[in-house]
Amino acid sequence: MSVSPEEFMSAAPKAATGSSAWAARYASDIRRAWLEHAAQAPRTLQQHLGPSELGVECDRQVAGKMAALPETNHVVDPWPSIRGRALHSEAEDVFDADNARTGVLRWLTEHRVTPHPEHPGTADLYDAVEQAVVDHKFLGTSSMAKVRKTPPRKYRGQLLLYGLGYYLEGLPVKRVAIAAYPATAGSLDGLYVWDQRFTGPDGEIAPEVVELLTEIFTDTERRKRQAEEITSGRARLNDIPASPDNDECYFCPFYRPQAAKDGGTGCPGPGKVAAVS
Template sequence: MSVDQATLDAVIASLTTKPAPAPKPHCLARCGERLDPMLVTDPATGAGWHIGCEPAAQPEQPVPPADLFTVVTGPAATGKTRAMDRFVDAITAPPPPTLDDLRALLYDHEANSARSRQKKIGPSEIGVPCQRALAYKLAGTPEQPDLRLPWAPIQGTAVHAYIADALTAHNEILGRERWIVEQKVWPDDTISGSGDAYDTDTGTVIDWKLVGDSSITKYRKEMRPEYRVQAHLYGLGHERAGRDVLWVRVVCLSRSWDYGKSWEWTEPYDPEIAQKALDRLYATEALLTDLDVANNPAMWGAIPATPTKDCRYCRFFRPNTPADDTGCPGNPDPWA
């Protein structure tokens, strides 16, 4: 076998040619310091990074949720319709006020509550001093709309529910029913109401009122007539249910942070107070019929009224107009 001269020269050249030297290790930061071969990350070029020379890691950019914007392409992708503009707006603008949403929610919830929908007069309204206001309630006269959130009644409802839970739990601890809680009672065959509590140990009817400190100061001088009558009506209801009623009590719970400012009013149970209130109620009902106010609105002025500086709080207050089937002018000088 013979080998031509060209093949022989190529074999000799391959045996005698030195391999190309490996690339010199160097730092990509061009710091000028020698780079340890162990730190080379690209063997083909000898490049790598000194510890401390490597660039800081860049944080990943957040990917906007798909539902925060709509990708728009073409001519429409301008101005505030661009995806990034909408995303920036979404993450920089605060959400709508929760207070406003909560106000509307609570207002609607309270308007649809059983208490707000109640049309029939109850023990809490029978003792109102003004007979004309009582007559308006009996006649079903539309009340002056109040667009304010009934925040105080809402708080009262919450406190009543909490106390009811606490008394029920105490009964379980005692293993007996000391407290009769939220019991529906009937002062007569047509009037009913839910009594807050009855203490079987002391024969005491209890009604909770969540009030401001100024009201407590006022009630210390004279208990509000509506509250007093209401307590005795509940007492009559418990008595008709076969319970021994000795005392009636209105517990005025302070709406402030200090429970110690709370105060309670107590007096012996007197069924005559409750009966007189019922008699007045039915006499007012008869007066509405006798005066035929449904067909003679002007006769509302013949129903006795008790104007006071508190007339402005009455839901039937219609100032500067004669009393009729829409309301009453009340005290012409509410600040007198």
């Protein structure tokens, strides 16, 4: 993002549009159906945090989710999530069909793993031939550029947690990989794969993997204590340290830039975060 989340949100269209007054009203009805359906999606309603959330760098966001605080970000549009769910469903069909075509059980799709007893999750893909765990990411142009440079910590953490889940089940995991798809492009030519080794020649988890997983588990325990502080009333959300980021804040359920002006609920976001240690 070249502008702050606050600037982006203030400039965003407030409603669907159309070629006439009737068309604009009808577009709003269609948009409402999509949004209400998205709000009832299982992933939206899930109460536990999975591997995709544990690697987020912001204590405030994760602790707030653990405390089950009500959302204050009512502006972010769920369309990217809707598109992502649809493409993930298609990806499952694609690799299941490849197994059927070849007669070889190479791909294991949408498999539930438990890298942490309290935080299971569903991994996208396991490749039995390459002994690799793969996570599908369907990305826009700017997010794709970031993955090509260095995948965000939350992506790497999510992937390593899935790898650990398979490893704990006794399956060999030599590598983990992000398959980054150009979701808004006109072809698959922009498909990019980022990979990292998970185990060494001895079959043991690589030191750099252990290091990041240890960080994530340490963060998780600290955030659970922070969530308990919030639910007990001994702390407010904005008492929890935050790691503001223009991209991450925009999609955070607790982002509310107006909080910087009125002191109300929600996190004000980048440049205005009052955090205490």
